Amino acid sequence: MASPPSKRRREWHGQVAPEDEDAITPSFWFKDGDIVLAIEDKSCKVHREKLTCSLIFSDMLDLPQPTDADNVDGCPSVTLYDLWRDWMVVLEWLYNREYVTIQLSPFLGKPVIFDSLSGALRISTKYEIPKLRDWAVSELLSRWPKELEELSTRGLPHAAEAINLARECDVPEILPAAFYALAIQKWHCYAEGGRSHVILGSVDLRRVISGREGLQDYLLQIVIDPLARSDNPPPPFCAACVPHLERYWRERLTPNATSPYACWLLRDLLAMAKEDGHNPLLQTICAPCSFLHYSLLYDRMRTLKQSVSRLFQL
Ligand SMILES: [Zn+2]
Known part of the structure; x- marks a missing residue:
C-alpha cells in the first residue's frame, strides 16, 4: 500500500493531501517513505536513510524492529515528543x-x-x-x-x-x-x-540587571574622569591637551536620551577608535597625547570585553 491513509491526509496541516500520488506533499508524506514519525497530533512518512545522519536514529534503526511495532500505512511508526514545527x-x-x-x-x-x-x-x-x-x-x-x-x-x-x-x-x-x-x-x-x-x-x-549596573558604573567612571585609569597612574597627557580630550570623551560618551540604546559602550568606543582625527576636538591634540589617547581607548575596549563575563556572573 503506497498511499497515505485518508485519515492521515485529512489531518495534514488541516489540509487534504494532493490526490496525485506521485506528488510529494510539502508536509513530507512520501509514498515510498519507510518510516512514519508521529509528532504532536501530526505525522510524516519519510525515508530512514535520511534519518541516519542522526546518530540516535542511526543506532535505533540498526536494532531489530519489534514485530508488534505500531504500523501506519505499511511502515513502522515512531512517536517523537518534540514540536512539529521544529521537525519541519x-x-x-x-x-x-x-x-x-x-x-x-x-x-x-x-x-x-x-x-x-x-x-x-x-x-x-x-x-x-x-x-x-x-x-x-x-x-x-x-x-x-x-x-x-x-x-x-x-x-x-x-x-x-x-x-x-x-x-x-x-x-x-x-x-x-x-x-x-x-x-x-x-x-x-x-x-x-x-x-x-x-x-x-x-x-x-x-x-542582566547586575551586568547592566556594572556597565553603567564603568561608563560613569569614564564620564566623571575621562583620562584616568583605574588600574594605573593617569597617562602623562600634556596640560594643553587635557581639556580638549576630556571634552571629547564626555561629548562622545554622555548618554543620549534619544538613543534607542541604553549604554552600548563597546560600539561607542569602536566608533571613537575609527574616528581617526576627523573630530575637530582631536585635531588640536599633539602627537604624543594622540598616541596616549588611542592607547587609553584600546585599553578600555580590551578591559570592557574582558569584564563582560564577570559583570554578568557567567
Ligand atoms: Zn598634548
Whole structure:
C-alpha cells in the first residue's frame, strides 16, 4: 500500500493531501517513505536513510524492529515528543538542504528566522545531527559573536530567547554577547529587553540587571574622569591637551536620551577608535597625547570585553 491513509491526509496541516500520488506533499508524506514519525497530533512518512545522519536514529534503526511495532500505512511508526514545527525545519534541511541554506543564508540577504534556528538546534542536539547542529551554532554565533565588538543590531531581537536556548542546548559561547545585547536595550522601548523578565529565569534576569549596573558604573567612571585609569597612574597627557580630550570623551560618551540604546559602550568606543582625527576636538591634540589617547581607548575596549563575563556572573 503506497498511499497515505485518508485519515492521515485529512489531518495534514488541516489540509487534504494532493490526490496525485506521485506528488510529494510539502508536509513530507512520501509514498515510498519507510518510516512514519508521529509528532504532536501530526505525522510524516519519510525515508530512514535520511534519518541516519542522526546518530540516535542511526543506532535505533540498526536494532531489530519489534514485530508488534505500531504500523501506519505499511511502515513502522515512531512517536517523537518534540514540536512539529521544529521537525519541519529539520526535514526541510534533510530533504532540501541546498535550498534551505541558500534561501536562509544571511549572506544572500535573507536572514534565518530565529524560530527555525532554535528548532534546528533543539532537534540536532537531542538526536545528535552534527552537521545541522554546527550550522545552527554558527548561525547563533553570527548574531551573538564571541568577539563582543562584532555584536550588531542583528543580536538585539531574541537575545533573551537565545540565552534560554543556549542553556537548553549547551551553547555557552553565545552567552556573553546575548547578555550584553539584552543589557544595552532600553526596556521601556518595548524592545527585547522589555519582555525578558517574562522569558528569562530569575537567576538569569538578575544577571542582566547586575551586568547592566556594572556597565553603567564603568561608563560613569569614564564620564566623571575621562583620562584616568583605574588600574594605573593617569597617562602623562600634556596640560594643553587635557581639556580638549576630556571634552571629547564626555561629548562622545554622555548618554543620549534619544538613543534607542541604553549604554552600548563597546560600539561607542569602536566608533571613537575609527574616528581617526576627523573630530575637530582631536585635531588640536599633539602627537604624543594622540598616541596616549588611542592607547587609553584600546585599553578600555580590551578591559570592557574582558569584564563582560564577570559583570554578568557567567
Ligand atoms: Zn598634548
